[in-house]
Amino acid sequence: MTKFDGEGRWTNVSCDNKKPFICYDDKFILIKENKTWEDALYYCRDHHHDLVTITNMDDQRWIQEKVKNASTPFVWMGLRYTCTLDLWFWVSDEVVRYKNWALDGQMDDCDMSGAMDTGGGHQWKKKKDTEKFNFFCSKN
Known part of the structure; x- marks a missing residue:
């Protein structure tokens, strides 16, 4: 096994050595297809x-890194406004x-x-449901 030695060099170590590790679950996926909000919802x-x-903020930062690969100026999120209840959900x-x-x-x-801006501050903006953007799905 090859590992980083912390001093800027890679070194070889035996695979029998037990070392701590970091595991992460990539629970979001960017879909680079242009869909309306409702079509994106059904696709996901x-x-x-x-x-x-x-x-x-952790989820926000994780998605900000992935959103750089989008091909549209915004990406859809699962954020919706209801007139009946007068709230975002x-x-x-x-x-x-x-x-x-x-x-x-x-x-x-x-x-x-709600859609996230793919450039700049990656902030959220309201968009008409009929606009077509890339979107993020959650895997679980």
Whole structure:
């Protein structure tokens, strides 16, 4: 096995040596197809789990790294506005606690959903459901 020695060099060590390691679960996937918000929702539910829910800064940062590979100026998230209840909600039923709205991004209009800006600050903006963007699915 080859490992990084911490001084800028790779060294060979026996595979019998037990060492700590970091494991991560890549639970988000960028779909580089242009779809309306509703079509993106059905695609994620049919092929993966759901449109992505961002509940904390760690999820935000993880998606920010992946969003750089998008081919559209925004990517859909599982964030939706309901006129009936006058609130934003995640399609996963998570409460919207963590927020990363652009200053002009969150206006309460019917038929709007949340999308992340793929450049700059990766902030959230409301977009018409009929616009077509890449999107993020959650895997579980």
